[in-house]
Amino acid sequence: MPSPQDQLTIGLLGAGSVGSQVARALVEERAHISARVGADVRLAGVAVRDVDSPRDWRIPGELLTTDAEGLVDRVDVVVELIGGMDPAADLITRALRRGAAVVTGNKALLAARGAELAAAAAESGAPLLYEASVGGAIPILRPIQESLSGDRITKIMGIVNGTTNYILDQMDSTGAPFDSSLQEAQRLGYAEADPTADVEGHDAAAKAAILGNLAFHSPFTIDDVHCEGIREVTADDIEAAAASGYVIKLLAIAERLDGEDGPAGAVLRVHPTLLPRHHPLASVRGAFNAVFVVAENAGELMFYGQGAGGQPTSSAVLGDLVTAARQLRGGTTVTPAGPAEDSGSLPALSIDQAHTQYYVDMTVDEREGVIAEIARVFADHHVSIESMRQPGAVTLTGEVEAAADDGVTVQIVTHIAQERALAATVEALRDLEVVESIDSVIRVDVDR
Structure with a gap:
């Protein structure tokens, strides 16, 4: 490395909301x-457009x-916060190949090419x-x-997008429709002008x-994840969920299947989910x-906190930076950041x-x-039915009573x-x- 072990230089790529806070901390809290x-x-420097x-x-x-390339070539630790695929991937690879530590919050890049970057690090x-890539300030990846490396994780469920959680929470607490809840999220800065990545579930x-x-x-890569967003969730859905004791959340779920009644492997999925209101995730607001x-x-176990924003996310970045700097200074052997294809995969x-x-x-016909x-x-x-609800009246025989309008609503939980x-x-x-x-x-999801 170009610097002696008693001094370490940092190169910051990007100075947006998170990058600016990281730069501030490195200067004011040096x-x-x-x-x-x-x-x-x-x-040592901050690379910007x-x-x-x-x-x-x-x-x-x-x-x-x-x-940016010149900065990457002369520092001990590269902090990549520019996002996206290019030039981030090339700059990270360039840094790793010359032995510089890399700290990044680039979830899109990691989800697409994480194995490639892990191989370069190894x-x-x-x-x-890359603690900052999931959950903002929440320490979850480490x-x-x-901490859980000696255990066997069977399932992870996460509310990992603050924009969609705010929208669904607004719909639940105020009865507002999706469009007005999204507009409020944009007004408060929780949603981008183009909210596609959030509301479609890609983030x-x-x-x-x-x-x-x-x-x-x-x-795994993002191509292995089944993805559905929240655009189709209506105020009627929210109201029906509440009437039955549920709340709707957009969950990211990774679940191990042991192959008892099918192939062994893992299912990764993102979609709106009904949770009982007593579930710990149901109480996550805003x-x-x-x-x-x-x-x-x-x-x-549950890990909870602020999932976005310049200061919260900079906390995770700075934590990784300190860890990486300690590893460089101590000359410790670094475990590859992501798994390689092996017999345990x-x-x-x-x-x-x-x-x-x-x-x-x-909606069904109103007839016997x-x-x-x-x-x-x-x-x-x-498929067996757990409960059936008809917002309105049902006869003693279980048949839907005649109604004044065309068709009646039936709601079933399996x-x-x-x-x-x-x-x-x-x-x-x-x-x-019918x-x-x-x-x-x-x-x-009613696991609890």
């Missing part, structure tokens, strides 16, 4: 950070540069740390990698890949994040193999025998069944003559 590392830590752009914190002009022995899917990668020691972990020996399975429950909201026909479809697909059977049941219901429309299908 003595504190250096004391934690046990060596003098100095910010435009040195004159306004920033959340005024970075000293002498630190700013547009030469080859040179350089640290590659506990999975280290959460990248984080699901990272969590699954570490939990199951397998090289733009906060939480990750719920189930392990064979540790049991149930789990294959990624289709969501068809998952076991879950369905909430089905449908409707309930019997619907029940027969469920029985034919070996027992746990394989996704393949549940999906086939819904398709069969669509073809049933079913006018399937208005909503949402998965249910």
Whole structure:
């Protein structure tokens, strides 16, 4: 390395909301950070596109540069906060190959090319740390990698996108529709002008890949994650969930399947989920994040905190920076940051193999025998019904009473069944003559 062990230089790539806070800490809290590392830590430069752009914190002009490659080539630790695929991937690889430590919060890059970056880190022995890529300030990746490394994680469920959690929480607490809740999230700065990555679930899917990668020691990518967003969640869905004691959350789920009634592997999925209001994740409000972990020996654990924002995320970045700097100074051997393909890896399975429950909201004809026909479809697909609710009146025989309007609403929650059977049941219901429309299908999680 170019610097002596009693001094370590830091190169920061990007000076957005998180990068500006990291730069501020490295300048204003240099003595504190250096004391934690046990060596003098100095910010050597900040690579940006435009040195004159306004920033959340005024970075000293002498630190700013547009030469990212030159900065990467002369520092001990590279902190990558520019995001995206290019040029981030090339700059990180360049740093790792020359033995520089890398700290990044680039979830999209890690979810797509994490194994490639881990291989570069393993080859040179350089640290590659990315706690900030999932959950903002929440320490979740290192506990999975280290504290739970001797345990066997079976399932992870996380609220890992603050934008969607804020929107769904607004819909639940105020009764507001999706569009106005999104607009409020944008007004408060929780949602981008283009919220596609958040509301379509892509941001959460990248984080699901990272969590699954570490939990199951397998090289998953975002392409292995089944992804559904929240655009189709309506105020009626929220109201129906509340009436039955549920709340709707967008969950990122990584689950191990042991192959008892199908292939062994892991299912990674992101979708709106009905949770009982007594579940710990159901109480996560606003733009906060939480990750719920189930392990064979540790049991149930939950990690909760601020999942986004410049200062919270900078906390995770700075924690990784201190760890990486200590490793460089001590000359410790660094464990590869991500798993390689080996005999312990789990294959990624289709969501068809998952076991879950369905909430089905449908409009049906208001005539005799409707309930019997619907029940027969469920029985034919070996899916049992846990509960059936009709917002309105039902006769003592279980038949839907006549109503003044065309059709009546029936809401069904199934027992746990394989996704393949549940999906086939819904398709069969669509073809049933007495079913006018399937208005909503949402998965249910009632593990607790």
